[in-house]
Amino acid sequence: MSQLSLPWLGLGPEVAFPWKTLLLLGASWILARILIQIYAAYRNYRHLHGFPQPPKRNWLMGHLGMVTPTEQGMKELTRLVGTYPQGFLMWIGPMIPVITLCHSDIVRSILNASAAVALKDVIFYSILKPWLGDGLLVSAGDKWSRHRRMLTPAFHFNILKPYVKIFNDSTNIMHDEDGKELSDEDIRAEADTFMFEGHDTTASGLSWILYNLARHPEYQERCRQEVQELLRGREPKEIEWDDLAQLPFLTMCIKESLRLHPPVPVISRCCTQDILLPDGRTIPKGIICLISIFGIHHNPSVWPDPEVYDPFRFDPENIKDSSPLSFIPFSAGPRNCIGQTFAMSEMKVALALTLLRFRLLPDDKEPRRQPELILRAEGGLWLRVEPLSAGAH
Ligand code: HEM
DSSP: OOOBBBBTTBBBBBHHHHHHHHHHHHHHHHHHHHHHHHHHHHHHHHHHHTTTOOOOSTTBBBBBTTSSHHHHHHHHHHHHHHSSTTEEEEETTTTTEEEEEEHHHHHHHHHHSSSTTTEEEEHHHHHHHHHHOOOOOOOOOOHHHHHHHHHHHSSSHHHHGGGGGHHHHHHHHHHHHHHOOOHHHHHHHHHHHHHHIIIIIHHHHHHHHHHHHHOOOOHHHHHHHHHHHTTOSSSSSOOOOOGGGOOOHHHHHHHHHHHHOSSSSSEEESSSOOOTTSSSOEETOOEEEEEHHHHHOTTTSSSSSTTTGGGGGHHHHTTTTSOOGGGGOOSSSTTOOOOOEEEEEEEHHHHHHHHEEEEEEEEESSSOESSSSSSSTOOOOOOEEEOOOGGGG
16 A cells, blocks of 8 residues: 655654545545535525526625615615515625515415424524523524413413503513523513513504504594594593404504504524425525515505505405415514514504594604614604694593
């Protein structure tokens, strides 16, 4: 057997044999890795080819900076959704592909996939991690399913019912559990998560509802009459649990606002398995996938005239044949919003009591939408409010 001599390493023929074997093994390993990577890239490329791409800015930037978190970016996104109604592929720089899905038919496979397959994408959610820790929104695996199981009873109707005591009661439930299962760090992460997911989102939702009703005085007045009718002859004028189902038009107005201005405009996933879409295309595993809630809600092939605020879309008669995934402000599937009934109840009560006391009027300047994690308005959302005279009640 020939022996490799490596005099430049100070190695004579007697020690070269193991080096030769090691080098060969090392080189084969590297080659195998390279081949696997090339094959994976080729496979991904073939699958990604099925998704249309808007023109890139240039080869280096890809589509980076095309959809900015500004009013202009929202308009650009609306245009893209109109052009590519099922979804589209964009590149962050030359190497990182991101698929955006914006149709109810196509998000089903990802949203309904098990939480172990459709993971939260690390890049997108890592911004939240330093603040929210490993709370329900960000956590994964066994920890997520254990915490979700443990916290779900805190949002049961029976807990939400005694409305005024809601904060006490849900906090108490968590306290009961904490001694047994949750560490201090866990409790902090869940509390921060509920403050963020529960407060900022509801505040955004409510602000845009007030805005939309300020712009549509006819719907505002109809809501007000519904509330006045409900509370006629009652003192004090408070909304109770059973009243929440007796405000159908106000509920339609809230839903239409959550459609037009979804407080969480986009969520993101990165799947551990290939995801087969109903139309035969495949989202390859490991690819970042944005589920554009805003895109679905503004998609003309899902909602005709999507920019028009029309609460009658949510008339039970009109909505009954629509896909449940055409309206997903609270997402859907196993990782949907745990607090959605809480949020809807809170928004109904706050809106009903506001309309009872005030008339809402738009500000002179149109707000400019600003999608950070939550859909905000640049410089805040300004409205004018006029107290209603006692006679108007
Ligand atoms: C209008 C109000 C709200 C909206 C629009 C909203 C929307 C959402 C959305 C879209 C998700 C999915 C996030 C993702 O997949 O990355 C989510 C998850 C979540 N929401 Fe909400 N939310 C609202 C109110 C609340 C409230 C009031 C609470 C609690 C008090 C809450 C707690 C959570 C939690 C803990 C999760 C994570 C659930 C999990 O992954 O298991 N949200 N929410």
